[in-house]
Amino acid sequence: NAGVTQTPKFRILKIGQSMTLQCTQDMNHNYMYWYRQDPGMGLKLIYYSVGAGITDKGEVPNGYNVSRSTTEDFPLRLELAAPSQTSVYFCASSYDLRLGAAKNIQYFGAGTRLSVL
Amino acid sequence: GENVEQHPSTLSVQEGDSAVIKCTYSDSASNYFPWYKQELGKRPQLIIDIRSNVGEKKDQRIAVTLNKTAKHFSLHITETQPEDSAVYFCAASPNTGGFKTIFGAGTRLFVKA
Numbered sequence: 016n017a018g019v020t021q022t023p024k025f026r027i028l029k030i031g032q033s034m035t036l037q038c039t040q041d042m043n044h045n046y047m048y049w050y051r052q053d054p055g056m057g058l059k060l061i062y063y064s065v066g067a068g069i070t071d072k073g074e075v076p077n078g079y080n081v082s083r084s085t086t087e088d089f090p091l092r093l094e095l096a097a098p099s100q101t102s103v104y105f106c107a108s109s110y111d112l113r114l115g116a117a118k119n120i121q122y123f124g125a126g127t128r129l130s131v132l
Numbered sequence: 133g134e135n136v137e138q139h140p141s142t143l144s145v146q147e148g149d150s151a152v153i154k155c156t157y158s159d160s161a162s163n164y165f166p167w168y169k170q171e172l173g174k175r176p177q178l179i180i181d182i183r184s185n186v187g188e189k190k191d192q193r194i195a196v197t198l199n200k201t202a203k204h205f206s207l208h209i210t211e212t213q214p215e216d217s218a219v220y221f222c223a224a225s226p227n228t229g230g231f232k233t234i235f236g237a238g239t240r241l242f243v244k245a
Binding site for chain 1: 133138166174175176177178181221232233234235236237238240
C-alpha cells in the first residue's frame, strides 16, 4: 500500500488565485481529514469526512472547501488564496473497515507546503 | 469547544535523561489518546496510544499514563537519545461517530549529546 498520497509537495500562489490540493489513500479508510500546520504550531483541523458523500467542518474551515465523491479521494479547494493560508497542509485517513473501529489511528500524508504571496 | 493543552512547549534534556510531556483535555467523552512524533520537515507518525480503560501503557523506552478523573495524560521517554529530538503532539479523540481528533500544540524536544 502507498498509504496517503498528497500532491503537490510545494506550491506558490498569488493572492486571489485558486488551487486544489489532492489527497488519495489506498487503505480503504472511511475517515479522512485535512489539517493545516502553521510554523512552530500544532495541527488544526480544517475539514473531515466520515465517508463518501459526507463532509463536515473542523476548527478552521473558512476559505476552504472539500468534496468526497469516492472513498479514496478527498481534495481540498482554496478559492481565493490569501497570505493567511500560507501553511503546511496535511491530509490524513483512519479506520479500516476490514479491521473494525478498535482505534482511530490516523495516517498522514507527506504534506503540501503552500505559500501565498 | 473541545481543547487539549500541552506542556511544556519546549523541552531540552541531556542524552540519557528522561523526558516528560503532559497534556490536559476538556471533553469528557474522549476515550482514545494517541501521541504523534514529527521530525523536522516530516509527517506526524503515531508512536504510542492509550485507551480510556487503561491507566498505563509501555513500549520499550516510551510510556503513556492516563488519569481520566483529572483528564490528564502524559508521555514519558526514558534513556533519551539524540534521535528522539522532534516535536511531539498529544491528542484526544471523542467517542463520537465523527472520530474527530483534537491535537495539542506540540512539544519541541531537544536531546543534547
